[in-house]
Amino acid sequence: MTAEFETFTRTATGYTPYPYQSKLAADGLPALLQAPTGAGKTVAAVLPWLHRRLAGEDGDTPRRLVLVLPRQCLADQTFARVGQWLERLDLTGEVGLHLLGGIAAQEGAWRRRPERTAILIGTHDMVLSQALMRGYADTRTMAPVSYGLLHTDTQWVFDELHLLGPGLSTGIQLQLLREQLGTSAATRTMWMSSTRDPAGLGDAMHVPDGPETRRRITHLDLAVERYPAALTEAVAAAHVPGTRTIVVLNSLERARAVHAGLAATGLEVLLLHPYFRASDRRRVLLAATEHSRDLVVVATPAVEVGLDLSSRTLVTELAPWASFVQRAGRCNRHGEHPEGDLLWCTPAEGGDAATARWLTAHEGRAVTPAELLAARVDEPLPPPGPGREDLLSLFDSAPDSGTAAATADRWICEPSDLAALPVLVAWRAWEPATPGTPAGPAEATGPVTPVESTGPAEDEPDPSSAELCPVPLGELRNLPAGRAWLRDALDGRWRPARPSDLQPGARLLLDSRTGGYLPDRGWTLASPVPVPPEAAAPERPAHGCTSWVSLDRHLQETADEARLLLAALPELPTELYESVIRAARYHDLGKCHDAFQEKLRAGRTDPPGGLLAKSKNGAHPLPPYRSPRPYFRHELVSALMLRHDGHHPLVAYLAAAHHGHVRMTVRPRGEEEPLLLGVADGDRTPPVTLSTGEHFPARTLHTATFPEAWTEQALALLGDPGLGPFRLAFLETLVRVADWRASARHDGPPPPPAPASPAGPARRA
Template sequence: MAEEASLIEERYKNFFRTATSDSNSGKGHDPYPFQTRLATGEKLPELIDIPTGLGKTDAVVLAWLWRRRFAGEQVRRATPRRLVYCLPMRTLVEQTEEKARMWLSNLGLFSKRPGSTEPADTGNWSKWAEKEGPESDKTRISVTVLMGGEDKDDWDLYPERDAIIIGTQDMLLSRALNRGYGMSRYRWPVHFGLLNNDCLWVMDEVQLMGVGVETSAQLQAFCRSFGIMNPVQYIWMSATVGEKQLETVDHPKPHEGWTKHFLDCDEKNTPEVKKRVQAKKPLMKAELKLSKDNEKKSYAREMADLILSKHKKGSLTLVVVNRVDRAQEIFKELTSKDRTERRTENDAAVLHSRFREGDRKARMQLLCEKQDRIIVATQVVEAGVDVSAHTLITELAPWPSLVQRIGRCNRRGEYQTDAQIFWVDIETNNEEGGLVLPYESKDLDIARNLIETIPKASASLEALAQAAEGYVEPEAVRAVVRRKDFIDLFDTTPDLTGNDLDVSRFIREGEDKDVQVYWRDGFSKEDGPKGALDPVRREELCSVSIGKIRDYLKKHNGWIWDHLEGKWKSVGESGAVNGCRPGQVLLLHPENGGYSPILGWVGIEGKTVASVEVIPAMESVRAKDDHSMNEDRQSNIGSWVTLKDHTDHVNSEVQALSESLNIPDHCRTALCEAAIWHDVGKAHQAFQNMLLSGKGDDGGLKSGGPWAKSDGSKGRPYYWVISSNGNKIERTYFRHELASALAWLQTQGKVAEDADLVAYLIAAHHGKIRMSIRSLDKEKRPRQADRLFARGIWDGDVLSQVEGILDQDLPLDLSIMQMGEGSWLERMTALRDQEALGPLRLALLESILRIADWRASAKEEKKMVVG
């Protein structure tokens, strides 16, 4: 056994060296022993507690990859196929993405887009994975980033493929709670199903996540209690990991404690580790102190004086303050024309979370360059940024944040004893708000007491660890997503006012809650756009705190997309400012300003905002997302496809996906039944009229149906029927999937096994009809006051027969929409709550049918990557 373990370790070292090889030298580095143990151990831990700068990201990403692809068969099968890497800030996402792509490329495993089998770079392609990997799986792995805006790939189209998904806690946790930020609401359930099944979640830099930690702990508990199709595990990772937040109502601390991964005694004594852990960092308290008296008058100027007096020419001075507006003011002082030692944009920058992607990357590049520079930053540099400053100046912050900031100074011990750290005190006086924001006075008081115990000679990681022995996490009252909340979130139907359950309190706290904004021109800044615009891309987006955007909207208009009406709605001066909620994406007019490429978000100040050069997206199935209730983009694909042919195509995709994902037999049967019936409702007169309008009888189209797809335009569909007296009646909001589900229940509901499951899958395959059936305010109503109607279907409508499925015309019965015993709501609620099914398994089955439909449609349109 010992010999076998030694061989495995040696093989892993070879794997690690290949993955980390430098593009110039072609050489990689050996893993630390803790990295090897993580990859080759029996099980993955729950907590990873490793000092900053030693390669936690390398350790966990490459451990997942090793265990998923190159370990023994039993370990490979137990390792989830999706690695979900969750980070608190956008800057960390971009760096992690770059590393993951490099590692996969070096191993010959990287795919530029999901679903592709071609290597990303055939000119420099390692064949390590091809030689060393199992014969059963040679597929490549894509890296998807979720940071808001239109995604550049269709990762959710390939649930059977291994994948790395990297994103911010806003984007990932909102999706795991079925309220995905920055995406079509009708796609929420797919991401909900995929991210709560078959995933290894890594919560990195948890000291910056706030309530996101408790939410992730609850999500782990829900996966265990509700049940899942394939394994889900969460790992919480930080150099300053705190365990108390993980102890939640449904996720109590085990009797034996959490399983942890840390450096053992031998590792702590290796030369490389000792050099980092014992690196000298002389620590001094600055004479400057932030107070109410100097905050507005002189603090920025005095801070700039301090920075310039302590900066050593030719090196990096890193300044970390607690608020964006203070960072901006200090930077403006450093670059003021009134200064004799004035800095310029070539050797100084402000760096925070309120930049667009391109501007943020430019500042990160300056931070990482080897030249004389001063960077004034906020919390964005506390984690994941592999820089080593000669001089660090930081405001007082909570203890975990101070530890992270100090870790950015003399990180590798290269400055010997020449490095220097200055900390600037903040007046607290037990007052909340104002100076101490975004923190609380008690957190700063604790940190002050601890930092004053550190010897001035050095704030080394070793000294910080000794000081931390006296650190007790302060009590914090945070919103915890409860079991009932999670069950309620399964239903994506808005309330009667059109609003959704707000999950922002489970994702971030207080002022940390954000919206995202972007600027487009070509419309009136008073009235807003008249029609749909191209989907927003992440390069265009800027994150803004909810408080700052509300201040902006008191003077200027902003617009959000109304999913029900399919039009832009004002949330600014002529609209409801309070209608702006965390997680929303707002459109702003460039002439109203709000942004500077040098300073980032500036609110109502600033000149006209320049547009962003957007990288063209890959041709994507995602472009067919419906963004309003009255859309059905997938039915107009540029070619005619019969209902029978499309049904056969979807059924084939369902069977292939069910096989790949190891779906239980009885669930596969239900999925196949749902695939056969999912589009039967398209035989309704309203749908066929929509497809055939204006076509005459060219080529026998009217006699050749019923049709599932047409070569029609992508605009808003016009559904209509002919009444008994020959009049044309519009059927606004018509949903063919409701007609399909009704037909199934009326003909098979009393005899079929899992009839309600099949009905649900049919109805939910566009994400628009799930737990409830109700009419909408602006629907066309029947003349008969007592006649039931919902989503463009009237009680008694006749659904035409469909060869091989529906053998005769069928009058549709909408009585199931009424409340009471046997109603749709009662049946679907019981289905969701079945112990053998539960919300997470049900969501995955729902996703499989929808993905099969997308894949079939994409192949019919020839837009899907197939190999």
Template sequence: MAVQDFGQFFERTTGYPPYPYQNALSTTHDFPALLAVPTGAGKTAAVIVAWLWKRLQEQASTPRRLVYCLPTRVLVEQTVDCALRWVAKAGMDVPVSVLMGGTADDPINHRWDVHPEESAIVIGTQDQLISRALNRGYAMSRFRWPLEFGLLNNDCLWVFDEIQLMGSSLLSSTQLQAFRASMGTWLPVHSLWMSATSDLSWLATVDYRSTPEYERLATGDGVLRLTPADLSTRALAKRYRASKQLVASGVRVEATSRGPDARQKSAPHDKPSYANQLARHIVKHHKNGRTIVICNTVGRAVSVYRELSRLASGVDVQLLHSRFRPAERQPLQKRVLAPVDRHAVPGSILVTTQVVEAGVDITCQLMYTELAPMASLIQRFGRFNRAGELATCDESHCIYWVDVPDTAAAPYEKEQLSTARAWLGSHADASPAALESVPLDAPHGDVVRRRDLLGLFDTTPDLEGNDIDVSRYIRADQERNIYVFWRHVPAEVPRQLEQPEPDHSELCPAPLGDEARDFLRTHAWYLLDPLTGAWNRETDERRVYPGMEILLASDQGGYDPGTGWDPSSTVEVDIMALNAQQPDSQNSNASSASSTWLSLGEHTGDVEAEEAAILAALGVAVPVDISHSVMRAARLHDWGKAYPAFQNLIATDAAHSGTIWAKAPPDRWTRSRGPVMRHELASGLAALERGEPFLVAYLAAAHHGKIRGSIRSLPSEHVEKGSARRIRGVVDGTLLPGVTLGGEMLSPQSLSLAPAGLGLEGDGTRSWTDQWCGLRDDPAMGPFRLAYLEALMKAADERASATEQVASPQRGDHDD
């Protein structure tokens, strides 16, 4: 039956009719900026289904990409499952992608990053999404940073869920929205902030509060809250007034010796440990159904889990936190989130951390929570009697809170805990209705400013190979992670390893605190060298910053499948099935390896066809003159492959000689002993010599993400005294052969490295960097628009290459 209105569409997609506020989302021209409704009221369904409906109706004001940003990985995977189910029920062909570290395993036709003209849902944690929006994507190839930076800052509806838990990322989200408004995008980007507990003042960061959008918010325009009509519906009313009794447990956390990751201090011999006291209290009151125990640190959660496993005979005791590899976490999470009959005996006990705070669709009949800031406690209370299934509370059906002394406050501030302790001491009702007027602390942290963003647009590392650390704009100190994975390392512990990229299933988040740094001081570990693609052994843990991928030796431990990341474990770690993809690097030409021979003319034609299709689908979003420049860059982007040094890398036989090749089978590529010639630099320089606009030259040179804001030699690139200057394999003054591309005859060009200098040349020619800064700072272009054009180039190139992989192996054999 044809769907006539949003109500029918929503019910078909979710299985239940929309609440009035959910219906209102579909009727407004634009989405609101702030959605403030209680936990369990269906915010996720409201936004995703309304976006699907608007895309189905082809509303031009609705961005093509829905970017859903969440504070925890548990919630990401739950939201992905919901989105996949709703898309299928809606009968729409919209890919749902989850952003994690490691390599992507989605087929090319389902990858959001190479189909910028199509609808897509992208879901990830604030770590993965905000780092990409700042052009420093965590746990991904640095050469893809500009691609995702461009796409995530154009043509997107950003949804920030559970903003009270986002801290620094919330501040960054508002600043980025302000920068998009002031610096410009090709296609509109809208941000929607959501929470059961929020305050408009939280969004008033230094640049966003001066935008017209915030000024409208301050008047109430763009804010959506529950109305009396919503609260009159039976289901919402039941959730809103659900019985949730608060009781002091009488158990108190002991002081820790150092930091939030430290193990609990040993209790005196005549006194049980904190974990033992809490476990005994839980066992006494747990009768049936599900009990949830929420600790503020993973160390305490593990200790309580071990005590309960010993004491709670016959009960299914579970542990869930953020420091598992996906391979172990996903089946555990599926088991944890499965419904539990509240009358089931003996039931289950889940010991967990902050991972369940943010909107996780789970409920329990008995809860224990350590003292935390009010914003966190309100979210935790939302996991108890979630749908109001319990009519009344008693000692086995209530919320027990556990006091935390100031000396053990981490990862929170002691002032936050003092405020929460005072409130708990005078309140016994934790229903959503009772929590509406609770005052909450505004998030605080470092604020990214315009000059910071402009600095981040350049992805060139400094002369020592270091990058700008953006972690302060994403999370507080105690919450910043590195991503570790385990591989076999020979007994002699070599200085360098050749290993494939990690798959996302291998990566384990580990907090970059004292324990992790102590572990790195005493164990072998490796970092990827972006120049060579090899993993280099490192010894200075001060070089490590959040978001890095670190290779560890499997025989040196550091992980327990049952409890996750554990620096004290010495048990050998099981190695996951290895991904076959080698790391990208400045010296890699892997993208030129193909299952078939492709001439330069053939590949160029394929890329031009893909680029034309993308631009046609985008329509007037990209102006005609800019589209023309993008198409020119598509034609010229691989001209540099005609450079003799590049063609000499291909071992041709008699059947394949005499042709300028763009692609060749993997076994036909010779391994270069020195830096690999960067063909895209030759393409960009040749475009400049031809008199093409700098935008054309830049897009041609930047399509692999390796030549961008500056042109400089690699550390290993040595030139003999008296020899011509050489940068990235291009020798100053040498000739790039003429070719015919797209029916256009391109004459030979002498390549000059003069643009690699700074300032002006003697003839008044501006340097490459100077012209690049001109584009970045031009109000008609700016960083977001420029990166989006880079993304269009890379998308066309990757799509063409993927299509060519399945083409006839004989295709290039008949090219003249």
């Protein structure tokens, strides 16, 4: 194993692994890995797991690795490094790699291949919120799928546990709950730290010998009354020409101020923080990490973890001990200088007293990573994580379930950190409400000139990932009313954003004429300079269903896909296996309802007879279909039919949950009452006979008492010791993936329009 892993690691990285990394490949990942900064923890987090997974010697190695970085970090470089390793190992076709941080967190392709070996890299706010079914990057209806996969057949690795805040206790508690409540396949957690472990995580591997790099500690005594200016002067004086200096500041506001002050001195200076559009972030990261440059990088705590970035001189504000150790690891990181200079100062609001005492005691000394790892500095433990009842209450993902998305925040971030969680915005150009309205002067600072706007048109497309910029939630709340727009979750139309809409992960459009962004500074609310809309990525060719698909055929194909999927995954108990197959076979029975059949046929000239599941995309676009029952959910009809015919509650639940709308609670939407999700009490369904012999007679649907009875039944499943939340969500996921794959069998580009005849353009019949 050792020789094979050494070859494996050299191929991937170009370097021979450290002995402790080889031991991880031989023995598996422990609960806790303590290693100094610069000791190769990213390699240790990924390659030993990957080698064990591919070698197949340990059939119990989980198929998904989730590498979790602290919230404020830029995960891009770690993602790129792992991608490079996979390319060198020729594994890009075999191992999925997905970024669950920043903008890319909303890319959900990883959910469609649950049988695939995959690496997920993300920040703890995004990943833990998904693990609590309140994903900041998830739509409400997709949250159960992320939840089901993250808690099944997954190896979690948390980097720098002491930077996670409440997320530390949450991650610990989730692992305990998985062990208590059970999962469908083994799921484990490894914690990594560059400081001592006061959390008592148990089974630990200690890596005492790190690189013998040194950095000399010096205190900067700065005048509080002119702090930003004094700090700027100190940085300019400390910078050694021809080398890189890194300045790490605790607030984005101060980072902007010091960046502007240093730029005025003529130094080459970069501002680095998470709030850039993708193309600008890549450009700034590349410029910041180039070697042998005469450069000053002014950064927020985003540089603490996830970036292989080093400097001759590092200036940092006082921070909690774990943060300080990570910042120190960016000074003379690789020993490229005989000695680095680590200068620290106390911001006007003060700082961590325990860290200050240790630094004062070591003033003027050159310290190594091993000394920082061994230091005994008290760090407060976060509050307890969610308990069993908390976890079960979060399982209900309905929008009005009484457990709003915000209720998960306290288990993810400190209250003071919530304002820094990202909302995603894009800039688009619209016509002003009054022709000739000026956009404001083209200066980078100053008050923003209010601009009245018509807002996006009804057919305005959603923003692509190339256009989106993460923005601190707290700063976005300072926008004047009417400057931000979002697509309404119920009717799908663009409308002005309300304060209640400003939640982490929300996607908004801003009028590009009102400013708020500069390419070299990222999100800059005070800038009135019009923002050039980012060129969106080329749209994918239009795809849709290329043929009429009968209801019976789709149900049979979904059951077939469920069998194929289950065959590629760890074996389920027979009862659960059969429940997944039956739910896949019955999930779309509710499409027999007249309201759905009418929707499929509306505007079409060639629909076949019989009950349909999918309509054929024609060569010509159809006018928008306005249903008389806009909130109609066919899966509610499926649930009503299955309950009436006495099918097992688990089969009914899995069938009903396959779009994420009908799960624990069911309530009317908007102003639709007395309808329930578009279904009226007393509606009739026609008889349905499947080719496999099952027959469902015509039924009258009764909705009056359904919500209460359904919730009681769903709660019983949730509390069943043989199911529980983690298994139940995983079974939901299997039915949903089978449905996606069955539908994809008929997807393709629509046929081209018929050519125009000599008599004029082709006309639709």
